Amino acid sequence: MSTTDATLTTPTGGPSLAQERRLVTSIPGPRSQELLDRKAAAVPAGVGHTVPISAVAAGGGVVVDADGNSLIDLGSGIAVTTVGNAHPRVVAAVQEQIAQFSHTCFMISPYESYVAVAEKLNELTPGDHDKRTALFNSGAEAVENAVKIARKFTGRPAVVAFDHGYHGRTNLTMALTAKSMPYKSGFGPFAPEVYRMPASYPFRDHLTGPEAAAKAISLIEKQIGADNLAAVLIEPIQGEGGFIVPADGFLPAIVDWCKANGVVFIADEVQSGFARTGSWFASEQFGIVPDLVTTAKGIAGGLPLAGVTGRAEIMDASHAGGLGGTYGGNPVACAAALATIEAYAEEDLAARAREIGEILTARLSAVDDPRIGEVRGRGAMIAAEFIDPATGAPAPELAGAVAKAAIAEGVIVLTCGTYGNVIRFLPPLSIGDELLGEGLDIVLAALAAA
Known part of the structure; x- marks a missing residue:
């Protein structure tokens, strides 16, 4: 044992x-x-x-x-209780916070734990550039807000998602999600200006990473045009799609194209983040630095919390009041997240x-x-x-x-x-x-x- x-x-x-x-x-x-x-x-x-x-x-x-x-x-509540259920650190942090206050709404009366979680995410996500983090309740909320932020920053409408991708069950994230049943069937119409491209699926497409990237980029340029594209969104390892690991070189080529064309690259790390893949974030294993990273699931030991972390100039593009939500960054969830992040590091x-x-x-x-x-x-x-x-x-x-x-x-x-x-x-x-x-x-x- x-x-x-x-x-x-x-x-x-x-x-x-x-x-x-x-x-x-x-x-x-x-x-x-x-x-x-x-x-x-x-x-x-x-x-x-x-x-x-x-x-x-x-x-x-x-x-x-x-x-x-x-x-x-062998499921962890779909990769949520990564540190284990009822981890003692998390239990103690939640009990202490709930005895102090359960809610004020960060947009009304800010509190330290939200800021502390943001600081941690700014530190831990890939890249050493200046970052900002906004907190939300769920992975779908994080993805939806990442798209909002990218559109605001670029002034462009279109978003690219990929075959086999899963991003949530809200209207916009259903549009971003590839699979119809059970996630989308009968729930349309969906949000417009979402385009789907072929992902790298080595077991089935038999393409190298650069070949798969060239195929996707060619379609983007022909069907959308870089000048109309706000963001490219992808899970570094696709979750609901089947834990698909892209071929070497695929993600770096997509990131390089985005950088050259002023397109925001969003890494959806909702399922792959927080030590799940053997590093803090799966993006690290592919040598990429996303412009924006969405997180949830393993972030808070089982409590609902999510984040969008990214380059300061992109995150700061929104006007005051444009981001937020009543429960986003709830203090109890933030206390749990800080304890969870400590557990990841210290253990x-x-x-x-x-x-x-x-x-x-x-x-x-x-x-x-x-x-x-x-x-x-x-x-x-x-x-x-x-x-x-x-x-x-x-x-x-x-x-x-x-x-x-x-x-x-x-x-x-x-x-x-x-x-x-x-x-x-x-x-x-x-x-x-x-x-x-x-x-x-x-x-x-x-x-x-x-």
């Missing part, structure tokens, strides 16, 4: 939970089923769920349900992410199964793409069956991908090696049996 495994058995959550997979009932158990029945009667059908449980505690590498089942967590969780990535990659790559088309990712953001071995076509039914079987055996895994044929691994960085290995055993057994 690794040093990150906890051994106490108190029921309060956090790392004190017993770090074990434990099935007391089938999933869902009777108490969880009771909540799911209430959910069906009270919550719209459009708000789905992946794991049919009623969660009552979580920490380390497990989630415990109302029936006493303890599930291995060297980027190194832990790299260790987890090595374990995941080695285990998955060693599987002799032609239905695994590719294992890819960085750090603790790893995915396996499933295919029909005869044709290479995506195999979404297989991915779904494996995930469903693993969940039934007490392992939380998530699917993703434009074609729905990818299983992604996003364990909290607080998970121990033994628990991680057991979770992988269950997933691979489900694959063998599928």
